[in-house]
Structure formats: structure tokens, C-alpha cells
Amino acid sequence: MKILGINGSPRLGGNTDTLLDQSLKAAKDRGWDAEKIILNQMDIIPPQEKEYYEVNEEGLSPIEDDMHIIYQKVKECDAIIVASPVFFGSLSAQTKIMIDRFQCVWVSKYLLDKDIFTKKIAGGFICVSAAHRKDFFQNAKSIVRNLFKVIKAKYTGELFCHGLEEKEDAHKHPDFLDSAYELGKKITSKKP
Ligand SMILES: Cc1cc2nc3c(=O)[nH]c(=O)nc-3n(C[C@H](O)[C@H](O)[C@H](O)COP(=O)(O)O)c2cc1C
Structure with missing residues (x-):
């Protein structure tokens, strides 16, 4: 079984990275293969005009990048x-x-009647912020839920950590670290 962690922070070793690592550690402890990708290190451009209606032969984005x-x-x-x-x-x-670059899945499904992501998987969301603003987490969550719908991931768990500003702050919160570990366990213990 494989779990994929996607880190959307530009700060390596920062709060997002630290908490994601904890969740992936829980998955590994359960015998899963865990892989992390760092979006900031990848060559990914924002959607371009052709993405409104074009896909490649696999039904994926016509833009050749990471x-x-x-x-x-x-x-x-x-x-x-x-x-x-x-x-x-x-x-x-x-x-x-x-996430915007998953538009190709929508184009494939609704314009070409082709389902690209067919396997049901489990999905979790980790979000960190300096301030305590529930609405900020909710804004972020609604977008991630849209992604999960498109890739057939069941929204299985979430972790929202506020009050994290400096790079090392997550390390000062054993409760957050424990919760991240629990999230990893939860996501890898349920059948999607
Ligand atoms: C460009 C930028 C915008 C940010 N906007 C917000 C914000 O709107 N609300 C907030 O609470 N924190 C905001 N922050 C703070 C980060 O969410 C916070 O420092 C977080 O811990 C960073 O996580 P990281 O260490 O994984 O990068 C912002 C930080 C940056 C660099």
C-alpha cells in the first residue's frame, strides 16, 4: 500500500513539512510505502488557455511539465x-x-466522457497558520475537498494547526505532532 504526501510549503523543514512527515511516519510504521513530494521543487506552471478544453491522449493536461x-x-x-x-x-x-492543473480531469469527464482517476483512495488534509482564523482553514479545506472529489479520494481526516509562525514552531507543540501521527494512522487504517 502506498501513501503520497504533497507538501505545498516553500519552507523545507518548516511546520507543514514537519507535520506531514509525522503523518507519513505513522503510515510507514504500519508497513506502508510513503513518498513525499515538494511542490516548490517541481516545475509546474499555472493553467494555460488550452486547458479549458484540451487534454492529451491519456486525458491529462496537454502541458508537459512535472x-x-x-x-x-x-x-x-x-x-x-x-x-x-x-x-x-x-x-x-x-x-x-x-490543484488547478487537475482541470484536465474535469474536461475529460464532462467534455469527453472519460474517467481518468478510477481507483478509490483515502485523503487527508493538513493546514497550518500563524493566526487562529477558522475561516482561513475552511477556505483551504473547500478547495482540497474539490480536488479530492475529482481524484476520488474520500476526505478521511484533517489537521488544522494555528499559532505556528516561525519555522520550528511545530516542534514546540507535541500535541500537534501527536495529532499528525494519528492522522497518518487514521488514513492508512480505513478502507476508502
Ligand atoms: C506569503 C505568506 C502569506 C501568509 N498568510 C497568512 C495568513 O493569511 N494567515 C495566517 O495565519 N498566516 C499566514 N502566513 C503565515 C504562515 O501560514 C505560517 O508562518 C505557517 O506556519 C507557515 O508554514 P510553513 O512553515 O510550513 O511554511 C503567511 C505566510 C506567508 C509567507
Whole structure:
């Protein structure tokens, strides 16, 4: 069984990264293969005009960039965790651009009657912020839920951590670290 962690923060070793690692550790402890991808290190451009109506022969984006690595990994995994910091009241740009690039799945389904992601998987969401604003987490969550619908991931668990501002802050919160571990356990223990 494989779990894919997607880190949408530009800060390596920061709060998002630390909590995502905890969740992936729980998956590994249960015998799962865990892989993490760092969106900020990938070559992914925002949607372009052709994405409104065009897909390639696989029904995926006609833009040739690292999104194709992500499509493949999402197809192969049994569970996914999307992790993002709150930026300006919602997801980071890195995370949102990646999600927008799943538009090809919508085009395939509604314009070409072709289902691209057919396997049911489990999905989790980690979100961190400096301020305590529930609405910011809810903004981010509604977008992630849209993604999960498109890739057939069941929204199985979430972790929202506020009061994290400096890079190392997550390490000062054993409760958050424990919750991240629990999230990883939960996502890998239920059949989607
Ligand atoms: C561009 C930018 C925008 C941000 N916007 C918000 C915000 O709207 N609300 C908030 O509470 N924190 C905001 N923050 C703070 C981050 O969410 C916070 O520092 C978080 O812990 C960063 O997580 P990371 O260490 O994983 O990158 C922002 C930070 C940056 C760099």
C-alpha cells in the first residue's frame, strides 16, 4: 500500500513539512510505502488557455511539465495527504496551482466522457497558520475537498494547526505532532 504526501510549503523543514512527515511516519510504521513530494521543487506552471478544453491522449493536461509526475503518483497511491500553509487566508500558491492543473480531469469527464482517476483512495488534509482564523482553514479545506472529489479520494481526516509562525514552531507543540501521527494512522487504517 502506498501513501503520497504533497507538501505545498516553500519552507523545507518548516511546520507543514514537519507535520506531514509525522503523518507519513505513522503510515510507514504500519508497513506502508510513503513518498513525499515538494511542490516548490517541481516545475509546474499555472493553467494555460488550452486547458479549458484540451487534454492529451491519456486525458491529462496537454502541458508537459512535472504535473505528469504527480498524476502518475496519484494514480498509483492508495492514500494521499495534501499539506499546505495558510497564505493570505487560503492555500499556498504552490498547492493551488497544482490543484488547478487537475482541470484536465474535469474536461475529460464532462467534455469527453472519460474517467481518468478510477481507483478509490483515502485523503487527508493538513493546514497550518500563524493566526487562529477558522475561516482561513475552511477556505483551504473547500478547495482540497474539490480536488479530492475529482481524484476520488474520500476526505478521511484533517489537521488544522494555528499559532505556528516561525519555522520550528511545530516542534514546540507535541500535541500537534501527536495529532499528525494519528492522522497518518487514521488514513492508512480505513478502507476508502
Ligand atoms: C506569503 C505568506 C502569506 C501568509 N498568510 C497568512 C495568513 O493569511 N494567515 C495566517 O495565519 N498566516 C499566514 N502566513 C503565515 C504562515 O501560514 C505560517 O508562518 C505557517 O506556519 C507557515 O508554514 P510553513 O512553515 O510550513 O511554511 C503567511 C505566510 C506567508 C509567507
